[in-house]
Protein backbone atom coordinates (compact mmCIF):
# COMPACT_ATOMS: atom_id res chain seq x y z
CA UNK A 1 0.00 0.00 0.00
CA UNK A 2 1.47 3.35 -0.95
CA UNK A 3 1.40 6.31 1.41
CA UNK A 4 -1.47 8.00 -0.38
CA UNK A 5 -3.72 5.22 -1.55
CA UNK A 6 -5.77 2.64 0.24
CA UNK A 7 -6.64 -0.96 -0.28
CA UNK A 8 -10.30 -0.05 -0.29
CA UNK A 9 -12.28 -1.58 -3.13
CA UNK A 10 -15.93 -0.65 -3.47
CA UNK A 11 -16.98 -4.24 -4.21
CA UNK A 12 -15.08 -5.81 -1.37
CA UNK A 13 -16.76 -6.21 2.00
CA UNK A 14 -14.80 -4.92 4.96
CA UNK A 15 -15.24 -3.87 8.59
CA UNK A 16 -18.42 -2.06 7.66
CA UNK A 17 -20.40 -5.34 7.62
CA UNK A 18 -19.45 -5.86 11.26
CA UNK A 19 -20.73 -2.38 12.06
CA UNK A 20 -23.98 -3.22 10.25
CA UNK A 21 -24.31 -6.29 12.46
CA UNK A 22 -23.60 -4.19 15.55
CA UNK A 23 -26.66 -2.02 14.97
CA UNK A 24 -28.92 -4.98 14.29
CA UNK A 25 -31.21 -4.27 17.24
CA UNK A 26 -31.93 -0.63 16.43
CA UNK A 27 -31.29 -0.49 12.68
CA UNK A 28 -31.41 -4.00 11.22
CA UNK A 29 -29.89 -4.27 7.76
CA UNK A 30 -31.72 -6.44 5.27
CA UNK A 31 -30.54 -7.72 1.91
CA UNK A 32 -32.82 -6.07 -0.66
CA UNK A 33 -31.78 -8.65 -3.25
CA UNK A 34 -29.70 -11.82 -3.41
CA UNK A 35 -26.05 -11.02 -2.74
CA UNK A 36 -23.46 -12.89 -4.83
CA UNK A 37 -19.71 -12.96 -4.81
CA UNK A 38 -17.83 -12.16 -8.00
CA UNK A 39 -17.78 -15.87 -8.90
CA UNK A 40 -21.58 -15.91 -8.85
CA UNK A 41 -21.85 -17.84 -5.58
CA UNK A 42 -24.86 -16.82 -3.50
CA UNK A 43 -23.68 -15.41 -0.17
CA UNK A 44 -26.91 -14.03 1.26
CA UNK A 45 -30.45 -14.33 0.02
CA UNK A 46 -32.91 -11.50 -0.29
CA UNK A 47 -34.65 -10.63 2.95
CA UNK A 48 -31.90 -11.91 5.26
CA UNK A 49 -30.78 -9.69 8.10
CA UNK A 50 -27.08 -8.99 8.66
CA UNK A 51 -26.35 -10.48 12.04
CA UNK A 52 -22.96 -11.05 13.61
CA UNK A 53 -22.86 -14.55 12.15
CA UNK A 54 -23.83 -13.32 8.68
CA UNK A 55 -21.22 -10.55 8.87
CA UNK A 56 -18.58 -13.15 9.64
CA UNK A 57 -19.63 -14.97 6.52
CA UNK A 58 -19.75 -11.86 4.32
CA UNK A 59 -16.54 -10.15 5.37
CA UNK A 60 -13.60 -9.93 2.96
CA UNK A 61 -15.56 -11.14 -0.03
CA UNK A 62 -15.35 -9.67 -3.46
CA UNK A 63 -18.97 -9.05 -4.40
CA UNK A 64 -20.63 -8.86 -7.76
CA UNK A 65 -22.12 -5.48 -6.79
CA UNK A 66 -21.33 -2.85 -4.19
CA UNK A 67 -22.86 -3.95 -0.90
CA UNK A 68 -24.56 -0.58 -0.53
CA UNK A 69 -26.75 -1.23 -3.52
CA UNK A 70 -28.08 -4.52 -2.17
CA UNK A 71 -28.97 -3.59 1.39
CA UNK A 72 -31.46 -1.48 3.28
CA UNK A 73 -30.74 -0.17 6.77
CA UNK A 74 -33.92 0.25 8.80
CA UNK A 75 -34.85 3.48 10.58
CA UNK A 76 -32.39 5.50 8.53
CA UNK A 77 -31.89 9.14 9.45
CA UNK A 78 -33.82 11.60 7.35
CA UNK A 79 -32.82 15.07 6.25
CA UNK A 80 -35.14 16.39 8.98
CA UNK A 81 -33.28 14.37 11.60
CA UNK A 82 -29.96 15.77 10.39
CA UNK A 83 -31.34 19.31 10.50
CA UNK A 84 -32.91 18.92 13.93
CA UNK A 85 -29.85 17.27 15.46
CA UNK A 86 -27.61 20.00 14.05
CA UNK A 87 -29.86 22.73 15.39
CA UNK A 88 -30.03 20.99 18.75
CA UNK A 89 -26.25 20.89 18.92
CA UNK A 90 -25.96 24.56 18.04
CA UNK A 91 -28.84 25.75 20.21
CA UNK A 92 -27.47 23.98 23.25
CA UNK A 93 -24.30 26.06 23.25
CA UNK A 94 -24.46 29.86 23.68
CA UNK A 95 -21.23 30.47 21.75
CA UNK A 96 -22.36 28.41 18.80
CA UNK A 97 -25.76 30.07 18.90
CA UNK A 98 -23.99 33.42 18.75
CA UNK A 99 -22.07 32.49 15.59
CA UNK A 100 -25.22 30.97 14.13
CA UNK A 101 -27.20 34.17 14.47
CA UNK A 102 -24.24 36.37 13.50
CA UNK A 103 -24.12 34.55 10.16
CA UNK A 104 -27.92 34.54 9.91
CA UNK A 105 -27.46 30.88 9.18
CA UNK A 106 -30.73 29.20 10.00
CA UNK A 107 -32.41 29.94 6.68
CA UNK A 108 -29.25 29.10 4.77
CA UNK A 109 -28.99 25.74 6.50
CA UNK A 110 -32.61 24.86 5.75
CA UNK A 111 -32.15 25.82 2.11
CA UNK A 112 -28.99 23.76 1.94
CA UNK A 113 -30.68 20.66 3.25
CA UNK A 114 -33.73 20.86 1.09
CA UNK A 115 -32.31 22.14 -2.19
CA UNK A 116 -30.17 19.12 -2.95
CA UNK A 117 -30.71 15.65 -1.53
CA UNK A 118 -28.24 13.78 0.64
CA UNK A 119 -27.85 10.45 -1.19
CA UNK A 120 -29.71 7.69 0.65
CA UNK A 121 -26.59 5.54 0.83
CA UNK A 122 -24.78 8.35 2.62
CA UNK A 123 -27.67 8.77 5.05
CA UNK A 124 -27.50 5.02 5.62
CA UNK A 125 -23.83 5.21 6.51
CA UNK A 126 -24.38 8.20 8.77
CA UNK A 127 -27.12 6.28 10.55
CA UNK A 128 -24.72 3.46 11.31
CA UNK A 129 -22.06 5.97 12.35
CA UNK A 130 -24.45 7.71 14.74
CA UNK A 131 -24.81 4.37 16.54
CA UNK A 132 -21.31 2.94 16.49
CA UNK A 133 -19.26 6.17 16.66
CA UNK A 134 -21.60 8.74 18.24
CA UNK A 135 -18.97 11.39 18.85
CA UNK A 136 -17.57 11.13 15.34
CA UNK A 137 -21.14 11.57 14.15
CA UNK A 138 -21.61 14.63 16.33
CA UNK A 139 -18.39 16.06 15.00
CA UNK A 140 -19.65 15.47 11.48
CA UNK A 141 -22.81 17.41 12.25
CA UNK A 142 -20.74 20.20 13.77
CA UNK A 143 -18.55 20.38 10.64
CA UNK A 144 -21.56 20.30 8.33
CA UNK A 145 -22.71 23.41 10.20
CA UNK A 146 -19.50 25.36 10.74
CA UNK A 147 -17.82 24.78 7.35
CA UNK A 148 -20.62 26.30 5.22
CA UNK A 149 -21.20 28.97 7.88
CA UNK A 150 -17.61 30.12 7.51
CA UNK A 151 -17.87 29.93 3.72
CA UNK A 152 -20.86 32.24 3.95
CA UNK A 153 -19.06 34.72 6.19
CA UNK A 154 -15.97 34.58 3.96
CA UNK A 155 -18.16 35.68 1.08
CA UNK A 156 -17.93 32.48 -0.97
CA UNK A 157 -20.54 31.95 -3.64
CA UNK A 158 -23.78 30.31 -2.54
CA UNK A 159 -23.10 27.40 -4.90
CA UNK A 160 -20.15 26.33 -2.78
CA UNK A 161 -22.20 25.94 0.42
CA UNK A 162 -23.50 22.53 -0.57
CA UNK A 163 -19.95 21.23 -1.09
CA UNK A 164 -18.98 22.70 2.26
CA UNK A 165 -21.97 21.18 4.00
CA UNK A 166 -21.56 17.71 2.49
CA UNK A 167 -17.81 17.63 3.07
CA UNK A 168 -18.41 18.42 6.73
CA UNK A 169 -21.09 15.80 7.06
CA UNK A 170 -19.39 12.89 5.31
CA UNK A 171 -15.67 13.45 5.85
CA UNK A 172 -15.18 10.62 8.32
CA UNK A 173 -17.32 7.87 6.84
CA UNK A 174 -14.09 6.14 5.84
CA UNK A 175 -13.46 5.34 9.50
CA UNK A 176 -16.12 2.63 9.38
CA UNK A 177 -14.31 0.80 6.59
CA UNK A 178 -10.87 0.36 8.04
CA UNK A 179 -9.97 -2.54 10.32
CA UNK A 180 -11.45 -1.90 13.71
CA UNK A 181 -8.13 -2.45 15.46
CA UNK A 182 -6.79 0.55 13.51
CA UNK A 183 -9.83 2.75 14.07
CA UNK A 184 -9.94 1.78 17.74
CA UNK A 185 -6.26 0.99 18.21
CA UNK A 186 -4.79 0.84 21.66
CA UNK A 187 -2.51 3.73 22.43
CA UNK A 188 0.58 2.08 21.03
CA UNK A 189 -0.26 2.27 17.39
CA UNK A 190 1.79 -0.06 15.23
CA UNK A 191 3.03 0.76 11.77
CA UNK A 192 0.26 -1.30 10.16
CA UNK A 193 -2.50 0.22 12.27
CA UNK A 194 -1.30 3.71 11.59
CA UNK A 195 -1.13 2.98 7.87
CA UNK A 196 -4.71 1.75 7.93
CA UNK A 197 -5.93 4.75 9.92
CA UNK A 198 -4.22 7.05 7.48
CA UNK A 199 -6.33 5.76 4.63
CA UNK A 200 -9.71 6.78 6.04
CA UNK A 201 -9.85 10.15 4.24
CA UNK A 202 -9.10 8.46 0.90
CA UNK A 203 -11.65 5.74 1.55
CA UNK A 204 -14.27 8.40 2.27
CA UNK A 205 -13.38 10.17 -0.93
CA UNK A 206 -13.75 6.98 -2.97
CA UNK A 207 -17.17 6.24 -1.50
CA UNK A 208 -18.40 9.76 -2.16
CA UNK A 209 -16.91 9.98 -5.63
CA UNK A 210 -18.96 7.02 -6.79
CA UNK A 211 -22.17 8.92 -5.97
CA UNK A 212 -21.40 11.28 -8.88
CA UNK A 213 -22.98 14.35 -7.33
CA UNK A 214 -20.10 15.97 -5.48
CA UNK A 215 -17.76 18.64 -6.78
CA UNK A 216 -14.02 18.11 -7.03
CA UNK A 217 -13.56 20.76 -4.35
CA UNK A 218 -15.73 18.77 -1.98
CA UNK A 219 -14.00 15.46 -2.75
CA UNK A 220 -10.56 17.01 -2.32
CA UNK A 221 -11.58 18.57 0.97
CA UNK A 222 -12.66 15.16 2.28
CA UNK A 223 -9.45 13.50 1.10
CA UNK A 224 -7.38 16.28 2.66
CA UNK A 225 -9.19 16.78 5.96
CA UNK A 226 -6.13 15.64 7.90
CA UNK A 227 -3.60 17.52 5.76
CA UNK A 228 -2.07 20.60 7.36
CA UNK A 229 -0.56 23.62 5.67
CA UNK A 230 2.73 23.11 7.54
CA UNK A 231 3.03 19.61 5.97
CA UNK A 232 2.43 17.95 9.33
CA UNK A 233 -0.77 16.28 8.18
CA UNK A 234 -1.60 12.99 6.54
CA UNK A 235 -1.84 10.95 4.38
CA UNK A 236 0.16 12.90 1.78
CA UNK A 237 2.03 15.56 3.85
CA UNK A 238 0.75 18.14 1.40
CA UNK A 239 2.12 21.66 1.32
CA UNK A 240 -0.20 24.62 1.85
CA UNK A 241 -0.63 25.40 -1.84
CA UNK A 242 -1.85 21.83 -2.44
CA UNK A 243 -4.60 21.97 0.17
CA UNK A 244 -7.75 23.71 -1.03
CA UNK A 245 -9.47 26.27 1.12
CA UNK A 246 -12.43 24.04 1.82
CA UNK A 247 -10.07 21.41 3.23
CA UNK A 248 -8.44 24.05 5.41
CA UNK A 249 -11.78 25.17 6.79
CA UNK A 250 -12.87 21.58 7.31
CA UNK A 251 -9.71 20.46 9.09
CA UNK A 252 -9.86 23.52 11.33
CA UNK A 253 -13.53 22.91 12.15
CA UNK A 254 -12.75 19.28 12.97
CA UNK A 255 -10.19 20.50 15.52
CA UNK A 256 -12.41 23.24 16.90
CA UNK A 257 -15.04 20.62 17.65
CA UNK A 258 -12.53 18.71 19.74
CA UNK A 259 -11.44 21.79 21.61
CA UNK A 260 -15.07 22.48 22.37
CA UNK A 261 -16.66 19.10 22.96
CA UNK A 262 -13.90 16.63 23.72
CA UNK A 263 -14.98 15.03 27.00
CA UNK A 264 -11.80 16.14 28.74
CA UNK A 265 -9.93 18.57 26.57
CA UNK A 266 -13.08 20.41 25.52
CA UNK A 267 -13.79 23.66 27.35
CA UNK A 268 -17.23 24.40 25.89
CA UNK A 269 -16.06 27.88 25.11
CA UNK A 270 -15.22 29.42 21.75
CA UNK A 271 -12.93 31.80 23.60
CA UNK A 272 -10.57 28.87 24.11
CA UNK A 273 -10.21 28.54 20.35
CA UNK A 274 -8.29 31.80 20.23
CA UNK A 275 -5.01 30.64 21.75
CA UNK A 276 -5.19 27.39 19.76
CA UNK A 277 -5.58 29.33 16.52
CA UNK A 278 -2.85 31.76 17.46
CA UNK A 279 -0.39 28.95 18.02
CA UNK A 280 -1.55 27.22 14.83
CA UNK A 281 -1.60 30.18 12.47
CA UNK A 282 0.36 28.41 9.76
CA UNK A 283 -1.59 25.18 10.07
CA UNK A 284 -4.94 25.86 8.47
CA UNK A 285 -3.95 28.49 5.90
CA UNK A 286 -6.17 31.53 5.74
CA UNK A 287 -8.99 29.74 7.60
CA UNK A 288 -7.32 30.25 10.99
CA UNK A 289 -6.74 33.95 10.37
CA UNK A 290 -10.34 34.42 9.32
CA UNK A 291 -11.67 32.56 12.34
CA UNK A 292 -9.44 34.55 14.68
CA UNK A 293 -10.58 37.84 13.21
CA UNK A 294 -14.18 36.70 13.55
CA UNK A 295 -13.78 35.77 17.20
CA UNK A 296 -12.15 39.12 17.89
CA UNK A 297 -14.92 41.20 16.31
CA UNK A 298 -16.32 43.35 19.11
CA UNK A 299 -19.92 42.15 18.69
CA UNK A 300 -18.73 38.55 19.03
CA UNK A 301 -15.80 38.92 21.44
CA UNK A 302 -17.86 40.81 24.00
CA UNK A 303 -20.57 38.17 24.03
CA UNK A 304 -18.54 34.95 24.12
CA UNK A 305 -19.01 32.99 27.30
CA UNK A 306 -16.16 33.28 29.74
CA UNK A 307 -15.36 30.35 31.92
CA UNK A 308 -14.50 30.71 35.59
CA UNK A 309 -11.11 29.12 35.99
CA UNK A 310 -8.74 28.61 38.83
CA UNK A 311 -5.82 30.99 38.32
CA UNK A 312 -2.67 29.46 36.88
CA UNK A 313 0.27 29.29 39.24
CA UNK A 314 3.41 31.09 38.19
CA UNK A 315 5.46 28.00 39.01
CA UNK A 316 3.33 25.90 36.70
CA UNK A 317 3.94 28.24 33.80
CA UNK A 318 7.67 28.34 34.56
CA UNK A 319 7.77 24.55 34.53
CA UNK A 320 5.85 24.40 31.27
CA UNK A 321 8.18 26.90 29.69
CA UNK A 322 11.30 24.97 30.63
CA UNK A 323 9.69 21.80 29.36
CA UNK A 324 9.04 23.48 26.02
CA UNK A 325 12.65 24.70 26.00
CA UNK A 326 13.78 21.09 26.43
CA UNK A 327 11.49 19.97 23.63
CA UNK A 328 13.12 22.55 21.38
CA UNK A 329 16.51 21.10 22.31
CA UNK A 330 15.27 17.63 21.41
CA UNK A 331 14.24 18.56 17.92
CA UNK A 332 17.54 20.03 16.80
CA UNK A 333 18.97 16.61 15.92
CA UNK A 334 15.75 15.59 14.27
CA UNK A 335 15.95 18.62 12.01
CA UNK A 336 19.49 17.65 11.12
CA UNK A 337 18.46 14.11 10.22
CA UNK A 338 15.49 15.26 8.15
CA UNK A 339 17.82 17.58 6.25
CA UNK A 340 19.61 14.52 4.84
CA UNK A 341 16.49 13.44 2.97
CA UNK A 342 15.26 16.39 0.93
CA UNK A 343 13.50 14.08 -1.52
CA UNK A 344 11.51 12.18 1.08
CA UNK A 345 8.13 13.78 1.66
CA UNK A 346 7.91 12.88 5.35
CA UNK A 347 11.37 14.36 5.91
CA UNK A 348 10.24 17.57 4.25
CA UNK A 349 7.20 17.53 6.54
CA UNK A 350 9.49 17.19 9.56
CA UNK A 351 11.69 20.08 8.42
CA UNK A 352 8.79 22.37 7.65
CA UNK A 353 7.01 21.60 10.92
CA UNK A 354 10.22 22.31 12.82
CA UNK A 355 10.70 25.63 11.08
CA UNK A 356 7.11 26.57 11.96
CA UNK A 357 7.79 25.64 15.58
CA UNK A 358 10.95 27.70 15.58
CA UNK A 359 9.03 30.59 14.12
CA UNK A 360 6.57 30.39 17.00
CA UNK A 361 9.49 30.35 19.41
CA UNK A 362 11.11 33.37 17.81
CA UNK A 363 7.98 35.41 17.39
CA UNK A 364 6.18 34.60 20.64
CA UNK A 365 9.20 33.78 22.79
CA UNK A 366 7.69 30.51 23.99
CA UNK A 367 10.29 28.16 25.43
CA UNK A 368 12.83 31.01 25.38
CA UNK A 369 15.29 32.05 28.08
CA UNK A 370 13.79 35.48 27.84
CA UNK A 371 10.41 34.17 28.98
CA UNK A 372 11.89 32.16 31.82
CA UNK A 373 13.81 35.24 32.98
CA UNK A 374 10.60 37.24 32.89
CA UNK A 375 8.83 34.53 34.90
CA UNK A 376 11.57 34.58 37.51
CA UNK A 377 11.35 38.36 37.67
CA UNK A 378 7.55 38.18 38.02
CA UNK A 379 7.96 35.88 40.96
CA UNK A 380 9.80 38.64 42.81
CA UNK A 381 7.48 41.35 41.53
CA UNK A 382 4.04 39.76 41.74
CA UNK A 383 2.26 43.13 41.66
CA UNK A 384 3.55 43.76 38.10
CA UNK A 385 2.37 40.56 36.44
CA UNK A 386 -1.26 39.98 35.68
CA UNK A 387 -3.24 36.80 36.07
CA UNK A 388 -4.65 37.16 32.57
CA UNK A 389 -1.18 37.37 31.09
CA UNK A 390 -0.09 34.23 32.88
CA UNK A 391 -3.11 32.27 31.81
CA UNK A 392 -2.60 33.41 28.21
CA UNK A 393 1.01 32.15 28.26
CA UNK A 394 -0.14 28.92 29.85
CA UNK A 395 -2.67 28.37 27.05
CA UNK A 396 -0.11 29.09 24.36
CA UNK A 397 2.40 26.69 25.92
CA UNK A 398 -0.26 23.99 26.12
CA UNK A 399 -1.14 24.56 22.49
CA UNK A 400 2.49 24.29 21.54
CA UNK A 401 2.74 20.89 23.22
CA UNK A 402 0.14 19.60 20.78
CA UNK A 403 2.18 20.83 17.87
CA UNK A 404 5.16 18.93 19.23
CA UNK A 405 2.99 15.84 19.32
CA UNK A 406 2.16 16.27 15.68
CA UNK A 407 5.82 16.66 14.89
CA UNK A 408 6.49 13.39 16.70
CA UNK A 409 3.92 11.60 14.70
CA UNK A 410 5.88 12.62 11.63
CA UNK A 411 9.16 11.64 13.25
CA UNK A 412 7.80 8.16 13.89
CA UNK A 413 6.78 7.86 10.26
CA UNK A 414 10.23 8.94 9.22
CA UNK A 415 11.60 6.25 11.50
CA UNK A 416 9.37 3.70 9.78
CA UNK A 417 10.36 4.87 6.32
CA UNK A 418 12.47 2.40 4.39
CA UNK A 419 14.47 5.31 3.01
CA UNK A 420 16.12 6.00 6.36
CA UNK A 421 19.71 4.91 7.07
CA UNK A 422 20.20 2.68 10.11
CA UNK A 423 22.28 5.23 12.02
CA UNK A 424 19.59 7.87 11.60
CA UNK A 425 16.96 5.39 12.64
CA UNK A 426 18.90 4.71 15.83
CA UNK A 427 19.19 8.45 16.49
CA UNK A 428 15.46 8.99 16.07
CA UNK A 429 14.76 6.11 18.44
CA UNK A 430 16.95 7.80 21.03
CA UNK A 431 15.19 11.10 20.50
CA UNK A 432 11.85 9.39 20.74
CA UNK A 433 12.72 8.00 24.15
CA UNK A 434 13.90 11.41 25.35
CA UNK A 435 10.75 12.98 23.98
CA UNK A 436 8.46 10.41 25.57
CA UNK A 437 9.60 11.56 28.98
CA UNK A 438 8.46 15.09 28.16
CA UNK A 439 5.32 14.18 26.24
CA UNK A 440 3.94 11.05 27.86
CA UNK A 441 1.89 8.58 25.85
CA UNK A 442 3.21 9.44 22.43
CA UNK A 443 0.83 7.15 20.68
CA UNK A 444 3.12 4.85 18.70
CA UNK A 445 4.70 1.50 19.18
CA UNK A 446 7.94 2.01 17.28
CA UNK A 447 8.97 -1.61 16.90
CA UNK A 448 5.77 -3.45 17.65
CA UNK A 449 7.27 -4.50 20.96
CA UNK A 450 4.55 -2.96 23.09
CA UNK A 451 1.77 -4.49 21.09
CA UNK A 452 1.80 -7.76 22.94
CA UNK A 453 1.70 -5.97 26.25
CA UNK A 454 -1.03 -3.57 25.22
CA UNK A 455 -4.29 -4.55 26.75
CA UNK A 456 -7.60 -4.07 25.05
CA UNK A 457 -8.67 -1.51 27.62
CA UNK A 458 -5.77 0.81 26.85
CA UNK A 459 -6.21 4.37 25.70
CA UNK A 460 -7.45 4.79 22.19
CA UNK A 461 -6.63 7.05 19.32
CA UNK A 462 -8.34 10.37 19.10
CA UNK A 463 -10.72 9.40 16.32
CA UNK A 464 -11.56 6.16 18.01
CA UNK A 465 -12.00 7.74 21.41
CA UNK A 466 -14.43 10.07 19.78
CA UNK A 467 -16.22 7.01 18.55
CA UNK A 468 -16.40 5.23 21.82
CA UNK A 469 -17.20 8.24 23.97
CA UNK A 470 -14.18 7.43 26.06
CA UNK A 471 -12.72 10.46 27.81
CA UNK A 472 -9.14 11.16 26.82
CA UNK A 473 -6.50 12.33 29.25
CA UNK A 474 -4.69 15.63 28.71
CA UNK A 475 -1.66 13.71 27.57
CA UNK A 476 -3.80 11.36 25.57
CA UNK A 477 -2.34 10.27 22.29
CA UNK A 478 -3.73 11.91 19.25
CA UNK A 479 -3.48 11.17 15.61
CA UNK A 480 -4.52 14.70 14.85
CA UNK A 481 -3.28 17.10 17.49
Ligand SMILES: [Fe+2]
Nearest residue numbers: 171172225226
Ligand atom coordinates in the same frame (compact mmCIF):
# COMPACT_ATOMS: atom_id res chain seq x y z
FE1 LIG B 1 -10.81 12.01 10.06
Ligand SMILES: [Fe+2]
Nearest residue numbers: 139171172254
Ligand atom coordinates in the same frame (compact mmCIF):
# COMPACT_ATOMS: atom_id res chain seq x y z
FE1 LIG C 1 -13.00 14.22 11.66
